[in-house]
Amino acid sequence: MVGLFAGIGGLELGLAAHGWRSELLCEIDVGAQAVLRAHFPDVPVHSDVKRLRSLPSGTELVAAGFPCQDLSQAGRTAGITGARSGLVDEVFRLVRRKRGPRWLLMENVPFMLQLGGGAAMRHITTALEELGYLWAYRVVDARAFGLPQRRERVLMLASRTEDPRPVLFGSDAGERVVGDPDHDPCGFYWTEGTRGLGWAVNAVPTLKGGSALGIASPPAIRLPSGEIVTPGITDVERLQGFDRDWTTPALDVPGVRKGHRWKLVGNAVAVRMASWVGDQLAAPAAEAIPGDPLDPGHRWPTAAWGHAGVVHRVPVSTWPVHTPYEDLRWFLDDSRLLSARATAGFLRRTRMGTLRFPPGFLEDVENHLDRMGGWRGEAA
Template structure:
């Protein structure tokens, strides 16, 4: 079975990837850039599923895009039925070479080793615990589709989730299914992404290949802020407790400067995009849902650097004129606060600026005869200028990006508000646009998003950065290529021995 899949690859065929819990397609895009073929995806969110199809079936007929763009519940659809829907007629365990994806992390504490092992022995086991079945369902797809290799991605906390090291426990199950596994923590800023995003990656290969699991070396350098180091150590507590175990599957990827180029900064990522200041003038921003139906052309304000050039010229996703999703939120109360904030300022500083602005406006309007604190005049002006959140309870709710640093981690919460990423340019005095969020995740400008602004922000915040996925994909492609080289070398040696044996027999006869 695995030999047939390898032979197809060795004979020039592409390596086929199925993306589970695919979201809008960050992993898919990274693997596609590395030369893999994306054959399908499973995603339950309708907008994200449509986004995946719009981009990875963009040259297919409309009816094919419609099939690929359907929202699918992985707990309902069986692997064989999925592949049949996607048009494959061969045996399901012969179709998929690589499975990738990041199962959501709910209910890990209720899963545990016993439940994870159970799925390897009982195909229906995942149905017994609906709260923790998503990870089990991923493993069931692996069991039935028998990929050559697989990738699982998740937040670092899966290494210490209620005392469980989910990655370690998952490796135990994958080994029982015949895979060699390792996992690590990777930060996207070390791989060309202008964002400091830490994620767990687990990679596995069929044990018949007798290969070591390797992860990509760092390609860029940054001294991460102290908070990232602290979060990393918390996630690794269960790994440290298991430090001397012979069965430990965690590996550390060295972070050595070694004259590497510095990490891509927010300004390098966004500086060439058109400035946005219309929102600062009365009537300059229309009310209503933000749709992506108006092209904003690139300008000559700033020439694109290396990173921006890649975003405009990503193979298959080129964008020569401009972008249509450079849209922002209307936040008129806060524009003046954004302008006063310094790069790196968070909500306590923003709140302090707002209080100062309020006091300035009070004196401007009322001079020395200030209204009483409990008067309507006082309260109305206060509410018009000062945000309502307690800075002691919400210290990280706002943050103004530093232009000379990668952005901090983008979250799915972008779908609700964008205060976590206020633009570094005080003249623009705003939060980031949809396209800017996509740039910070390393989605190229030609990659389109289904839905309006809020669903697009959510998709982007949930995604795996494509350039980070690409680094992992290139490592996997190299390993599988080495298997091909070793197989060819072995075959050559066998043929040489056979020839020598034949020559000896001829001489004897």
């Protein structure tokens, strides 16, 4: 296989557990390059997909977690033609040559399904069909694989010679309740509080990449005791399915700040999500859950497949399996108390808005601020 926009190797590591061997990795971020070279020491790392002339001979799978900055709600939402997300066309350029790989696996954020009225998906599926691919995609949640992170991602699988439907649509376990807000830790983003609040029971909301300046953006977690903590970098590495200190090699690069590790982890693909795809590729289902044709001008659903201009909606959830769920508390070995300043800032924003919060939540935040000694700048 070849990994394009490889990041810190989430797709590659998960697929490797099922026999896929990386022959080439391509990644432009110098910190991520250092991580890849440390953990994939025998694999060449190319720095710029635009300068990559061709794929290695015999490539059977291309994995591409192409940049999502132009597609996400947290990003610039410039769309599929944005400077970053438009790089997906480089993937099509590379797989167009010669015979092409047997499989093409792409990953991105669910917001791409609705951005610009679905223009991003129309661009991608049109390009795939022009190349002769049968394609399928499914939005999946990392919690389905036991990770306590509410992280949904679009997984798209396409092939000229194989059928991706038994791989992505072979099973559906259905969404499940994974905690009780009265007795389990609850994750939220303390940087929010006026117009929205990322909230997850016995999980953290989707981990963010942080700022372009390398400033970390960790979530907060309300523990059953009422304390408010934030996970450390090794905690969030594990919440993405990596080993502790996976991103430490990035710090060996001159000029890379400690906070850049948060960006690398926040932009990564959850390893267990990739491992599930690898497992399904190795042993696809005998049959796929069927779908129904969609009318032209449809909204892109949670799961679909298509060929020759016809799109079929597939009635599946974002939970293909129910892997034994791991309690969020097991992932907090490196946590620390949310600072008084951050707590006071969050409370100030909540008072400016009209959001409704779970019972007892704001009281816990206020009590946490009192235990932290209050914040002298709160009145200002």
